[in-house]
Every structure is written in C-alpha cells, then in structure tokens.
Amino acid sequence: MKFNRLRLSGFKSFVDPTDLIIEPGLTGVVGPNGCGKSNLLEALRWVMGENSFKNMRGTGMEDVIFAGTAGRPARNHAEVTLIIDNADRSAPAAYNDCETIEVSRKIEREQGSTYRINGREVRARDVQLLFADASTGAHSPALVRQGQIAQLISSKPINRRRILEEAAGITGLYTRRHEAELRLKAAETNLTRLDDVVAQLE
Numbered sequence: 196m197k198f199n200r201l202r203l204s205g206f207k208s209f210v211d212p213t214d215l216i217i218e219p220g221l222t223g224v225v226g227p228n229g230c231g232k233s234n235l236l237e238a239l240r241w242v243m244g245e246n247s248f249k250n251m252r253g254t255g256m257e258d259v260i261f262a263g264t265a266g267r268p269a270r271n272h273a274e275v276t277l278i279i280d281n282a283d284r285s286a287p288a289a290y291n292d293c294e295t296i297e298v299s300r301k302i303e304r305e306q307g308s309t310y311r312i313n314g315r316e317v318r319a320r321d322v323q324l325l326f327a328d329a330s331t332g333a334h335s336p337a338l339v340r341q342g343q344i345a346q347l348i349s350s351k352p353i354n355r356r357r358i359l360e361e362a363a364g365i366t367g368l369y370t371r372r373h374e375a376e377l378r379l380k381a382a383e384t385n386l387t388r389l390d391d392v393v394a395q396l397e
C-alpha cells in the first residue's frame with residue numbers, strides 16, 4: 196500500500212490546510228523541537244482509525260483540533276485525508292476498481308468523528324479493516340512513536356506477539372471474529388427468548 200499524500204486542516208498545530216506529498220523512497224521530516232513532526236505521524240495514525248486519545252497525547256479526542264494561539268482563534272473541526280496509490284492493486288480486493296483510494300476523517304467539537312472512503316461515509320471499523328487487511332494501520336509496528344522501543348523491550352510477550360500478528364496480516368481476522376462472536380451471542384439470546392415464548396404457548 197503506497198501512501199501518496201497526507202492532507203491536514205485544523206489538526207493540532209496544522210491550522211492551515213497543509214498538503215504533504217509523499218514521494219517514492221525514503222522521506223525524512225526535519226525541524227526544530229515542537230514544530231509538529233510527531234503531529235504529522237499522529238495525523239497518519241488518526242486517519243487510519245486510532246481511537247485512543249492517549250495515543251494521540253491528549254486528554255480527549257477533541258484535543259486534536261487546533262486549540263488556538265495568542266494570535267489565532269481555536270478551530271471547531273479538524274480533518275485529515277490520506278490518499279493511497281492503488282495502481283499496483285495492493286489494497287484489499289474490494290478496492291480493485293480504484294486507481295487511488297481517498298480515506299478521510301473529520302472531527303467536530305461535540306459531534307465526534309466521521310469517516311469517508313472515496314467520498315462515501317463509512318464506519319470507523321471499515322477504515323480500520325481496510326488498513327488491517329493490508330497489514331498496516333494505526334497500531335502498525337511500522338509507525339514507531341517516541342519511547343516505543345523502550346516500552347517494547349519491557350513489555351509482556353503477549354504484546355510482542357501482536358507485532359507478529361500485525362505483520363502476518365491477521366489482525367483484521369481477529370476483529371471479524373469478535374464481530375461474529377457478538378452476532379452469535381445475540382442469536383443465542385434470541386433463541387433462548389424464543390424457547391421461553393414457545394414454552395408459554397404449549
């Protein structure tokens with residue numbers, strides 16, 4: 196999966212619309228402390244469906260919205276769009292007819308997040324599955340946060356196993372299994388209710 200472009204608007208320190216073109220090869224982001232390098236990586240994770248505000252270094256998900264400075268008022272919404280080049284059809288098969296895939300996430304104060312894939316509104320889960328099926332996503336080990344290596348060295352084996360599972364591309368299967376188990380449980384509850392009704396009628 197090749198990321199072509201990252202567009203940010205009102206996201207953390209990126210108050211003005213900003214277009215980051217990701218050229219082939221290695222991309223380096225350099226700049227003084229506090230200029231927003233980590234915010235760029237966070238924008239990438241956020242648009243891929245990150246749902247932990249702690250992982251975004253915030254106390255609530257709305258903390259990703261530009262909070263204002265002495266000279267500029269705060270914004271009411273933030274939006275990040277990721278444009279994926281699918282010319283090599285490396286995205287999951289459901290997107291085989293798309294040359295490019297545009298994934299966007301928008302958050303408005305007190306309204307929560309909305310997600311779109313190629314302009315069509317979708318669930319957070321659809322976006323997370325799109326990336327999980329391509330062995331990437333907000334929790335991909337390819338995105339290394341500051342302090343993450345030290346955290347990994349001291350983490351439990353089960354957490355290290357998640358990295359191997361992510362690389363093997365089976366994270367999406369776990370999500371699907373969980374959804375199937377929930378549906379099975381709901382069906383079992385309905386069957387029990389039905390048994391009660393049948394017993395009352397007999």
Ligand code: ATP
Pocket residue numbers: 206207208226227228229230231232233234235258259260261262263
């Ligand atoms: P370092 O090199 O020290 O790791 P960095 O370049 O990675 O720094 P970031 O951590 O990405 O910098 O950016 C921090 C900056 O983002 C701070 O100036 C902070 O005030 C600003 N910032 C974070 N959240 C918001 C927000 N919601 N609104 C406005 N500015 C924000």
